[in-house]
Amino acid sequence: MPIRLTSQVYGKSSVRLTKVTRHADRHELIELNVDVALEGDFTESYTVGDNRRVVATDTMKNTVYGLAADHPLTDPESFALALASHFVDRNEHVSAATITTAMTPWRRIVTAGRPHRHSFTGGSGELRTCRARRTRSTVELTAGLTGLPLLKTTDSAFRGFPRDEYTTLPEVDDRIFATLLDAEWSYGPSAVGDAQYDWNATHDRIRDAMIGVFVEHKSLAVQQTLYAMGEAAMAVCNEVPKIALAMPNQHRIPVNLGPLGKQNKNEIFVTTSEPFGRITAVLERE
Numbered sequence: 001m002p003i004r005l006t007s008q009v010y011g012k013s014s015v016r017l018t019k020v021t022r023h024a025d026r027h028e029l030i031e032l033n034v035d036v037a038l039e040g041d042f043t044e045s046y047t048v049g050d051n052r053r054v055v056a057t058d059t060m061k062n063t064v065y066g067l068a069a070d071h072p073l074t075d076p077e078s079f080a081l082a083l084a085s086h087f088v089d090r091n092e093h094v095s096a097a098t099i100t101t102a103m104t105p106w107r108r109i110v111t112a113g114r115p116h117r118h119s120f121t122g123g124s125g126e127l128r129t130c131r132a133r134r135t136r137s138t139v140e141l142t143a144g145l146t147g148l149p150l151l152k153t154t155d156s157a158f159r160g161f162p163r164d165e166y167t168t169l170p171e172v173d174d175r176i177f178a179t180l181l182d183a184e185w186s187y188g189p190s191a192v193g194d195a196q197y198d199w200n201a202t203h204d205r206i207r208d209a210m211i212g213v214f215v216e217h218k219s220l221a222v223q224q225t226l227y228a229m230g231e232a233a234m235a236v237c238n239e240v241p242k243i244a245l246a247m248p249n250q251h252r253i254p255v256n257l258g259p260l261g262k263q264n265k266n267e268i269f270v271t272t273s274e275p276f277g278r279i280t281a282v283l284e285r286e
Helices: 043-047 056-068 076-089 199-216 222-236
Strands: 009-020 027-040 094-103 107-111 114-121 127-135 139-154 179-187 242-250 252-254 269-271 277-284
Touching: 009 056, 027 056, 056 076, 056 114, 076 094, 076 114, 076 127, 076 139, 076 199, 114 269, 139 199, 179 222, 199 222, 222 242, 222 277
Parallel strands: none
Antiparallel strands: 009 027, 027 094, 094 127, 107 114, 127 139, 139 179, 179 242, 242 277, 252 269
8 A cells, every 4th residue: 555745844842042131221031942843845854864855953943042142032922923934934845834932921020119120030830822833825823821820719609500410519609719721812914914013012911801800700610701711802902813711620629627526617628630620712703
């Protein structure tokens, strides 16, 4: 039976990049993990080991650092777009380039009521994400965040669900709501084609909108809150036609203090990591 090569994609993963921009009055810091993936005609490399059309993955790594030196790198989106364009424009046999980034959100330390000019602090495991894909005729850009911890101790209920012989979960009107938010949204052509577009302000605006809903929403289900957060994100940015969200339900289970001769006044819980509920949804403009 004949065998043919039906897909060929290769690249460099986990290129770690830190750039410090040293202004006279302050230093700016950005830290990225960059993946490069190329599509195109590399058939001879796979079938007979002819590498004349293969852009070495080490060259990809060096390109990340070389372009970073010349790029202002104030945001991951514009840098990912520049990298994708570089590989497609430089190589006629490359049909598409996909650049994926994950940014560690270092935040400036505040001392004596003022942001320090060159010191930063980390925090949670939250990452800011971005993916740019450039072909010969199209440019696609998605951005988002992953691993944003959110928790509130009230304003969360869950009741009215079906019950059968395997249902033991009690209905509750006041429970802890904890999750790690993942969100990814796509940008329309008006944003991608605007060289002056403020990617940082848009990211912050969408992030703040989702957090604001989480804080204030009287949740009847994780699903309901997730949908409201997606609605709010799209409401603050008309350039976003689609957003996907995932919210694992990180359970805090009330501890039975009866055997200890005590009453649990909805105060003592055991934190569980597994198993967990996983709630997802995709919202699109009509």
